[in-house]
Amino acid sequence: MKRLILLLTLLAVPTSLLAHPILGFPRHRGVEPLTNPLYSESCGECHFAYQPGLLPARSWKKLMAPAALEDHFGENAELDEEDRLAILKFLTSNAADTTWHYKRSIKITRSLAEDEAPLRITEVPYIKKKHSHIPRWAVQDNRKVRSLSYCNRCHTRADKGAFVRAEVDIPGYRNWADLF
Amino acid sequence: MKRYAGTIAMAAMILTMPLAQAADNLVPQMQAQYQSEGAGDFSAERGQQFWRQKHQAEKEPFTRSCESCHGTDLRQPGEHQRTGKVIEAMAPSVNAERFTDAKKIKKWFRRNCKWTIGRECTPQEKGDVLAWLNTL
Amino acid sequence: MRRMSTTEHMKWDLFIRIFHWSLVVCFTAAFISGEYDIEWAHSWLGYMLVLLLLARLVWGVTGSPNARFTTFMYSPAETWRYFRSCLRNQPLHYDSHNPLGALMVFALLAGLLLLTASGLLYEGWGEYEGPLWVLNIPVSDWLGQWSRSLHRALPDGLLVLVVLHITGMVVATLQHKENFARAMITGYTKRRD
Numbered sequence: 001m002k003r004l005i006l007l008l009t010l011l012a013v014p015t016s017l018l019a020h021p022i023l024g025f026p027r028h029r030g031v032e033p034l035t036n037p038l039y040s041e042s043c044g045e046c047h048f049a050y051q052p053g054l055l056p057a058r059s060w061k062k063l064m065a066p067a068a069l070e071d072h073f074g075e076n077a078e079l080d081e082e083d084r085l086a087i088l089k090f091l092t093s094n095a096a097d098t099t100w101h102y103k104r105s106i107k108i109t110r111s112l113a114e115d116e117a118p119l120r121i122t123e124v125p126y127i128k129k130k131h132s133h134i135p136r137w138a139v140q141d142n143r144k145v146r147s148l149s150y151c152n153r154c155h156t157r158a159d160k161g162a163f164v165r166a167e168v169d170i171p172g173y174r175n176w177a178d179l180f
Numbered sequence: 181m182k183r184y185a186g187t188i189a190m191a192a193m194i195l196t197m198p199l200a201q202a203a204d205n206l207v208p209q210m211q212a213q214y215q216s217e218g219a220g221d222f223s224a225e226r227g228q229q230f231w232r233q234k235h236q237a238e239k240e241p242f243t244r245s246c247e248s249c250h251g252t253d254l255r256q257p258g259e260h261q262r263t264g265k266v267i268e269a270m271a272p273s274v275n276a277e278r279f280t281d282a283k284k285i286k287k288w289f290r291r292n293c294k295w296t297i298g299r300e301c302t303p304q305e306k307g308d309v310l311a312w313l314n315t316l
Numbered sequence: 317m318r319r320m321s322t323t324e325h326m327k328w329d330l331f332i333r334i335f336h337w338s339l340v341v342c343f344t345a346a347f348i349s350g351e352y353d354i355e356w357a358h359s360w361l362g363y364m365l366v367l368l369l370l371a372r373l374v375w376g377v378t379g380s381p382n383a384r385f386t387t388f389m390y391s392p393a394e395t396w397r398y399f400r401s402c403l404r405n406q407p408l409h410y411d412s413h414n415p416l417g418a419l420m421v422f423a424l425l426a427g428l429l430l431l432t433a434s435g436l437l438y439e440g441w442g443e444y445e446g447p448l449w450v451l452n453i454p455v456s457d458w459l460g461q462w463s464r465s466l467h468r469a470l471p472d473g474l475l476v477l478v479v480l481h482i483t484g485m486v487v488a489t490l491q492h493k494e495n496f497a498r499a500m501i502t503g504y505t506k507r508r509d
Contacts, residue, residue, distance in 0.1 A: 045265075046263050047263045074262070076290075076291040076294050077291070078290060079287070080283075
């Protein structure tokens with residue numbers, strides 16, 4: 001009995017370390033799913049609403065500046081001040097560099113130097129590298145995709161924050177897994 | 181029975197909540213507001229014309245109109261010209277959620293007018309467009 | 317005791333046997349975890365493969381005579397002679413690997429070294445994890461992309477080699493009338509003088 005207790009204690013130490021928020025493995029594979037209806041509505045009309053965990057807070061701050069919203073990649077995404085501040089708060093407090101639990105967010109943060117603040121998720125080195133071998137005709141020249149920016153057209157569960165290979169389905173390119 | 185009365189009342193309230201909330205069409209209200217901002221009587225015909233009017237964009241070879249994204253058949257979903265994201269049908273007869281949120285109407289008039297014609301729409305133009313869209 | 321038997325002698329030492337079967341287990345598990353994207357298991361299995369391979373390289377220089385690389389490095393002429401002896405169904409005998417088996421051993425080792433190296437490089441470059449990332453070793457984009465391609469192409473190639481390896485083992489067992497599979501388990505084989 002004593003030995004059993006000893007064994008269990010010995011096992012408990014590494015297990016609790018694994019579950020530890022900082023020392024342990026990230027508990028989730030994706031990025032944190034969306035929970036904020038104001039955000040989903042205000043930023044989900046022209047493209048799928050990107051999870052805050054896809055960019056660091058410093059990028060969201062730049063993107064959400066009033067002038068930046070007026071010329072948002074050539075579109076007008078103006079918001080009234082109250083909504084803008086609420087959304088900015090939501091984005092920065094759930095940004096990629098605020099989490100230890102979501103693996104994709106951690107990798108996005110790791111791939112950026114501390115003073116880098118890309119305006120695009122598709123310019124984050126981790127995301128760029130992950131897609132560098134996909135041919136143009138499957139993305140930009142694919143009418144059903146148009147641009148790498150529209151994650152949800154290939155990542156079938158992007159709206160749940162899941163970005164894993166097993167759930168990718170590029171429209172018109174079923175056999176993408178043959179890519180080397 | 182009495183024991184359950186509270187629960188039943190709660191359930192009834194929850195069940196009828198969506199009904200109570202089924203939001204109203206705000207077009208008359210918006211139009212009243214536009215009139216207080218200086219607009220005159222509204223005409224669905226002028227609204228339709230405005231909607232279909234093509235505008236030469238500054239840099240691009242193609243023209244822009246409200247149809248660029250909302251499509252020509254407003255009972256059908258449209259497609260955002262740049263991103264290709266589906267935009268639900270504009271006709272309130274098909275999409276009951278249209279014109280039920282004043283903030284949303286305001287926000288999108290602002291953005292879409294600037295994008296399409298390069299300036300904000302006047303209260304007259306907005307009232308005309310809504311008058312037309314509401315007949316669909 | 318059988319160990320003392322005069323009709324049997326030690327062919328593969330304990331290290332070689334443990335190495336061989338650990339390699340089988342780790343490679344199979346890494347293949348499967350890679351196929352099903354079980355990332356954490358895949359990286360740890362990969363690290364174990366690296367350690368196994370490094371240990372084998374050391375043992376190939378310092379180990380028992382049959383395990384040393386120099387013992388089973390043959391000239392092309394000798395390999396050709398052995399091949400013809402097999403075709404005549406009178407294979408020449410070797411205490412360690414025969415020349416064709418040796419070719420296979422070197423091919424498998426080289427393939428596995430490339431596979432694990434490319435895995436480590438890709439992990440550091442594209443996944444921001446693993447020893448290279450922890451040690452902050454930069455990997456160029458060119459090398460990273462190549463590692464990804466290599467790491468995805470090699471497993472299938474190695475699978476073909478494994479099938480050939482097993483086929484060769486079965487053919488040799490029949491031709492030499494020597495139980496090679498048992499030798500890799502117990503270490504002992506029939507003595508020939």
